[in-house]
Amino acid sequence: MGKIKVSYYLTEQLEKLGISDFFGLPGDYNFKLIESVEKNPSTNWIGCTNELNAGYAADGYARVKGYGALITTYGVGELSAINAIAGCFAENIPVIKIVGVPATKFIEQNTVLHHNFEHPDYYAFEKAYSSVVETTAYLNKTNAKSEIDRVLSVFVNQKKPVYIAVPVDICDMEIDNNPNFDIAKSDEKNLGAAVSHILELINDSKKPVIIADVLVERFLAVEEAKKFIEKSKIPVTTFLMGKGLIHSDYEGFIGTYLGKYENQSVYEYVNNSDCVMSIGVIYSDLNTFGFDIGFNPSDNIQIFGTYTIVENYKYENILMADVLQALYEQITPKKIAVPQREKTFFVSKSNTDEKLSAKYIFPRFQDFLLPDDIVFSETGIISYGVAAMDLPKGANLYNQVLWGSIGWATPAAFGASIAAKDKRVVLLTGEGSHQLTACEISSMMRYGTKPVIIVLNNDGYTIERLLSDDPMDEFNKIAQWNYSKLPEVFTGDVWTAQARTNNEFDSVLTEAKEQQKTKMCYIEIFADKMDIPDLTKKIIECKLTNKAAKTV
Secondary structure (H helix, E strand, O other): OOEEEHHHHHHHHHHHOOOOEEEEOOOOOOHHHHHHHHHOOOOEEEEOOOHHHHHHHHHHHHHHHOOEEEEEEOOHHHHHHHHHHHHHHHOOOOEEEEEEEOOHHHHHHOOOOOOOOOOOOOOHHHHHHOOOOOOEEEOOOOOHHHHHHHHHHHHHHHOOOEEEEEEHHHHOOEEEOOOOOOOOOOOHHHHHHHHHHHHHHHHHOOOEEEEEOOHHHHOOOHHHHHHHHHHHOOOEEEOHHHOOOOOOOOOOEEEEOEOOOEOHHHHHHHHOOOEEEEEOOOOOOOOOOOOOOOOOHHHOEEEOOOOEEEOOEEEOOOOHHHHHHHHHHHOOOOOOOOOOOOOOOOOOOOOOOOEOOHHHHHHHHHHHOOOOOEEEEOOOHHHHHOOOOOOOOOOEEEOOOOOOOOOOHHHHHHHHHHHOOOOOEEEEEEHHHHHHHOOHHHHHHHOOOOOEEEEEEOOOOHHHHHHOOOOOOHHHOOOOOOHHHHHHHOOOOEEEEEEOEHHHHHHHHHHHHHHOOOOEEEEEEEOOOOOOOHHHHHHHHHHHHHHHHHHO
């Protein structure tokens, strides 16, 4: 069994989960934690420009690899990162937040040390985190081993962020090197009952449909879901957060659900179904296009990470992957006519000097994507711009539709680049969001990653202009940057370009495909400040019509 230092034990157990890269910033209270990462031959320390960006990077990393880790110093560092961890909590991103805190003797004596208050409260920041993580732990001489095991058990079972505070002296304390995790297993009785209930509804249905969404990926059940979907022959759609789970060319894929605004055949099929099966769905406002659904999910079938609801009856303690595997083994394929899928974007290169607009940008961006790409889209109009795209085989789209923190996508794309060095990462962001976290471009260059970054410059917060009473209000303006010159401030190999017309956009995308093989590509494109995707226009027009009707 042997003995091992606390910090080494924590690093070693996280490495076993596939976390080979730890993001964060150094501070005098976390040096020993970072050293444990550096001295482990299977793990790497990834330094970022600030703690918020490091948290976003760990988020992007976890989306690709399943789990992520963030290390900061006490107080100032952890509070800088808390928004990123809150986003992980909202969207079920398993990131462990590790914080180095002052030595036990100072905590016990309530000593006034830096990064604390005049009247110290050494547990204030743990309390702050308690609302945005699944569980917290503050290690001491008696609980270090048991608390690490408990927190990591929650981490693995719930697939949500967790928090561990490690005093400087506890890092070097030796504990038994015998992991004792409580990893959840499905209750076999409940599993059998739930699967039987689900199969009964499916077998009795004439027009079933499956909605696959983001929690399938979070709970590591992608392969089980795909096997069941393909064998069942049930038509399948995805919401925006789950876009990319089902390949666009899969014969049973009826298209992305975009409410009443686009893909009308999908809208009608889903809302006229006599058996809606939700797999890992988050029924939030933006993910459902304003709760634009004509059915009650709980009246049908809802499969979540650790429980399932069928006709409003909740089957506890059954894991998503186990439910889907059992359904795959027992399902009798349905014979259902799949509606012809509508395609919103039809790509045709325009060799003209016409000014760039959303009407051309997003279809051309779709054409630029390659199989197995990892695509990040920023919050705002871009989320709706990519909503109707078809993704090539094996490509994944990541967004932050629920938490919606602008600036998230740039460092998240960096984290994904570290997680998947063998794949191409493509980031599409607006310049307003990009300004919040653009310094992480330097980390991309520092660590030799090669993403393709496209910054849409439309002169301000366009999404806020659309939502404001006065679109030209001063608060929607932002500082003007020459974005294509930004990478020159940093050290590294990068190719930059600008595009203002359709023809220029075609040219830079063609060049980027070659340049990206050896270096990062950074492209600035321009559009009018009120230029928006067609889907966004339809949503805004619908809201304005409804608002006008209410005032009559």
